[in-house]
Amino acid sequence: MDVVSDAISAIRVGSPSSRRLRVSGGWCVRLAPYEGAGFHVVLSGSCLLLPDGGGDPVPLGAGDVVLLPHGAGHVLADAAAGEVRRAVPFEDVRDTDVHRPGPGPEVELLCGKYRLDRSRTHPLMAELPQVVHLPHRVGDLPELRAAVDLLARELDERRPGSCLALPSLLDLLLVYMVRAWMARARTGAWPAVLTDPVTTAALRALHSDPAAPWTADRLAAEAGVSRATLARRFTSLVGRPPMAYLTWWRLTLAATRLRDSDVPLATVARESGYGSPYALSHAFSREFGTTPGRYRERARVVRPAVTAS
Template identity: 50%
Template sequence: MDVLSDVLAVLRTGRPRSMLLGWDEPWGQEFAAVPGALGFQVVLSGSCWLLPPGGADPVRCGEGDVVLRPYGRAHALVSSPEVPYAPCAAEPGPPPRGRDVVTLCGAYETDPARTHPLVQELPEWIHVAPSAELGAAVGLLAAELRRPGLGTDAAVPALLETVLIYLLRHWYDARPAAATGWAAALRDPVVGAALRALHEEPGRPWTVASLGAHAGRSRAPFAGRFTALVGRPPLGYLTWWRMTLAARLLRDTDATVAVIAHRVGYRSEFAFATAFRRHHGSAPGRYRRIT
């Protein structure tokens, strides 16, 4: 199991959204906060400046550059740092021809109450120079937005997710060998193997010893290594992930509570309900009704 893909699939809410926008100089556009959204901006033509949230220094973005904003906070794009900006009121759709700057923006919304630590450790924004793979995915996405056709409603979310995966892959691949946290956990042969196993079979009756054996280490060294890199002990992470997966199944499927309990590793509906209430603050049935 690919941990990153599994995390994104489980945490996503709603449909990914994207649009093309264009401006004539001088211009400035503010984008409102979307809590929990993994958002990005791509400069398709021209150049502009990103004004990050929190008053950070402006960032110049040239043609092909991509900026990933992992936390959905408000930000602005401007033709120059001195230009005032107004709230974004654009509707989705292709920009008129001849605009000085054309950007593609996308938002992959996740539940802010269930943010995965893999995302939590990302910086406020990530500036990525164009690459062949990322450029190809962006080009296909832009083409679908410019010329919608049969299957566009399916193609756009898939392509938007592909762009996001390339951006996150770039970030984690670029981490130094001495990196800590999830950057290290995903590339560590022992902890990475354990994480893949937990995501592949979250309902399996794992123990620290069985996880360690699967990863090729004895119990105590494995537990210490896992906790140091992931930030939680193995079974603590497993419980958290099971409850996160259960919340998504309750929200997005019609599966019964008993079926969900079994899928996430609980032999009895009562034991699952107790664990779920402890983690989410409400019983599974009530959680399903209010989300």
Template identity: 55%
Template sequence: MDLLSDAITAVRIGQPTSNRLRAADEWCYRFAPYEGAGFHVLLRGSGWLITAGAAPVRLSAGDAVLVPHGSEHTLSSRPDGSGAVPFEAAEADPAGRTEFLCGKYRLSRARRHPVLAGLPEVVHIPARIGGELRAAIDLLATEVTTPRPGSATALAGLLDLLLVYLLRAWLAENPRSGWPQALRDPAIAAALEALHANPEAPWRIEDVANRAGLSRATLNRRFTTLTGYPPMAYLTWWRLTTAARLLQDTELPLPSIAAKVGYGSPFAFSHAFKRQFGVAPGSYRTAAEG
């Protein structure tokens, strides 16, 4: 079971973008709120990441930072962030001693998986963590700087890889909290694997408990504590989130989507979908196409 891949696939609504910039000695850039996640990698020099209501985060060369909820934030050469200008108005300085790679992932807030929703406002990964992450950063920086045949495809893949490595690094650094702990708990991981692999199956709590090797009561208590959802509530959420992705990414008719996510009739599916997303499936699809 690859829940992290499922979580990313479920929320993706477009291709990521990135820019590489070399800045002068004094610089301060503001990033507006965004439906998705932003990232920054400091390739050389040092700086600060500033968000509302939190202490500034010191960044050193090689550090990576993810802003997973698209919050407004500032990158600056100083910790107060005064005089920030929009990043879109940034002027490159070829002789500058600070260089960073910035980018955005387009992710749906409405379909955000709780493993992503539970991330802090800022995920800071120091340079000392994650050899795989460092390799991805080096490759990405090269592709952004020197476009070559196939660069568009390479960039999209490397940006996806960077997101996975950033999330892996955070999960590894926080093994005893919430979802990171759930993914390391053999019983809960087995239950999640079963639900993700076959959301269309006619699951009962007894079936999920058997897969996990736990009693119903123990499964319900442990699953809820670690994930924030009772098992069957999580199944409903995952079914409808999967359906939303299928409505956006495919042309499957509603009865086929209903069957793929475990609903016996389009009517029951439509009722459940509207309860979760506030609109009927057909309206959701039309809005996504627009």
């Protein structure tokens, strides 16, 4: 696994949900804050996204994609909608409720959510801004554009297998949105982390085999530099030393495995690089303030099923 894939996989829960919305005239809908990430794809027309808290309006046009990685509340509205306090809650909206006579053209959107477990958010995901706007430009971000085109076709044609194809394409969309943000970001640590060859080599090694008996010397050899050079560059960019990052990542993997499976604790310990269930339990309790067994019980209580629609 690579860092981006692991960072997303560690926090994803269930399947994404989505809804197609066609609106026209003077319309305005509110999406409440959400324990996950929201996204919108503008299939046709244009509108405004108004973030909660008084942020600048974000104009969206046909082909634009926007990700709200921290589930921030916001309003979607026609450019001439006026008073946003009159916005209709998104969950209560039917297409017929927001089709109103007016000068504005019809707007068609794909709106959706990814449910995330934020208890162990990877710093790469935590660094994403509140709103990631990826405007459509001809020839720009071809992978993302291809995913948007495929989504539009699945929504239009509802061919056999679409119940599997649609959530899979939505998962792919999330990867492409994060990848596009990293390619365009002008600030933040992680775009720089993953362009530094030394740090990237070390991270690739740790993520490829986190259960291996890593030492600082072995990891430095894998990155092709001295131990001191690796420690300096890795700590400067990532924010923690290589072996401290490995410990954090191993416990994150253990928590994810406990949350998503019923495998025995001995298996979780072996897969995450701990020699025994006792060793894992000791480290886990120190990090999480609870035992692995209690963590698993609590995760089952708060983990609802989420399906695409």
